[in-house]
Amino acid sequence: MKSYMYILLPSSLFLLTNSLYAFPTDESAWLPILKNGSYMEDVPSDGSTNGRNLVGDDTYPVAFVHYDSVTEIFSVRLRLDTDPRSGSTLGSYGWGILLDVDENWNSYDYSIMLDGVTQTLIS
Numbered sequence: 180m181k182s183y184m185y186i187l188l189p190s191s192l193f194l195l196t197n198s199l200y201a202f203p204t205d206e207s208a209w210l211p212i213l214k215n216g217s218y219m220e221d222v223p224s225d226g227s228t229n230g231r232n233l234v235g236d237d238t239y240p241v242a243f244v245h246y247d248s249v250t251e252i253f254s255v256r257l258r259l260d261t262d263p264r265s266g267s268t269l270g271s272y273g274w275g276i277l278l279d280v281d282e283n284w285n286s287y288d289y290s291i292m293l294d295g296v297t298q299t300l301i302s
Contacts, residue, residue, distance in 0.1 A: 212241075218238075221235055229263075235258050269293070269295035278290075290302070
């Protein structure tokens, strides 16, 4: 069974919120991230089995997004090979995504990193 990592981002400033937020349980609410019209994939077994290896294929996408227009929270869900937690905290690694919103493919507009060492979200 694969694990998921969820990142909550209020759409205005991309800051992690401490408020309680219920992730959508309806799978259809999550949109798979596409690349050239197909589900984004990752190379199998290119990482260690410590919660850092992204896994996905044509059937099971590697990443999803969700936007709640009421709370204005943008969420990202990554499919990982194993649970990234070490006890009640994240393992001492990092997970990140780059977001492009202006369709300038030469650069990205936002970088979001979840740091397991400091247990913080860096944007």
